[in-house]
Amino acid sequence: MIEEFSLIGETMLVSGLIGTHGGSMSVRRGNNLLITREGAMLSALKGDDVIEVPLESGGDDGGASRELVVHRAIYKNHKANAVIQAFPPEAIAISISDSKLVPQDAVGQSLFRGVPVVRAGRAIASDDVARILPGLVSGTNGVALVKGYCSFAFGKDLNEACKLSSALEISSKVLIASRSTSGGRERPQRPQQQHQGRRSAIPPGIGVMDRSRNRRRR
Numbered sequence: 001m002i003e004e005f006s007l008i009g010e011t012m013l014v015s016g017l018i019g020t021h022g023g024s025m026s027v028r029r030g031n032n033l034l035i036t037r038e039g040a041m042l043s044a045l046k047g048d049d050v051i052e053v054p055l056e057s058g059g060d061d062g063g064a065s066r067e068l069v070v071h072r073a074i075y076k077n078h079k080a081n082a083v084i085q086a087f088p089p090e091a092i093a094i095s096i097s098d099s100k101l102v103p104q105d106a107v108g109q110s111l112f113r114g115v116p117v118v119r120a121g122r123a124i125a126s127d128d129v130a131r132i133l134p135g136l137v138s139g140t141n142g143v144a145l146v147k148g149y150c151s152f153a154f155g156k157d158l159n160e161a162c163k164l165s166s167a168l169e170i171s172s173k174v175l176i177a178s179r180s181t182s183g184g185r186e187r188p189q190r191p192q193q194q195h196q197g198r199r200s201a202i203p204p205g206i207g208v209m210d211r212s213r214n215r216r217r218r
Helices: 002-014 068-077 089-097 106-111 127-136 158-183 208-217
Strands: 024-029 032-036 050-054 082-086 115-118 142-146 150-155
Touching (some): 068 082
């Protein structure tokens, strides 16, 4: 199990989804869960960096990740077997201004139509996030953002949760690039807009036909 944790942790570091000591991972094991220790390097985990704790809160959690409260909430509300907390920078940037991340790329649209953004008074180790986030995501796999902080992805195993985390960041890069491209183009003015504010040289009520009649009379 530690090998799987380490492989996923190294993949996330190389992919830019976490920093050297950021993020957390867990898997369900019966009535317990295995979760990374607070402050552990996910890309270089040792045997004692993964801790087994009960799904229900209470008692000594043995130095587990401070995001244990959110991991527990996801397992209680979904049939997920793995949860990953990551720090995808582009996705976090979008979460600051958007209430939902809507992917524009085909892969992102096939995985998630929209990624909800949780807004809470406190983002880190937050009981509010644990209460709100599970209800915003449906199904046995999914992903959500915490405004200005991180992402949480869950699925049948760590591989699927990592896939969703990676796809989220790629969709965010595409979205930011598309916004930058469209924002750099100046919208052409419509013909009627170009003439707004100009007074016609022809008085009201006199048209083309009126002038043609005058010519014929001369």
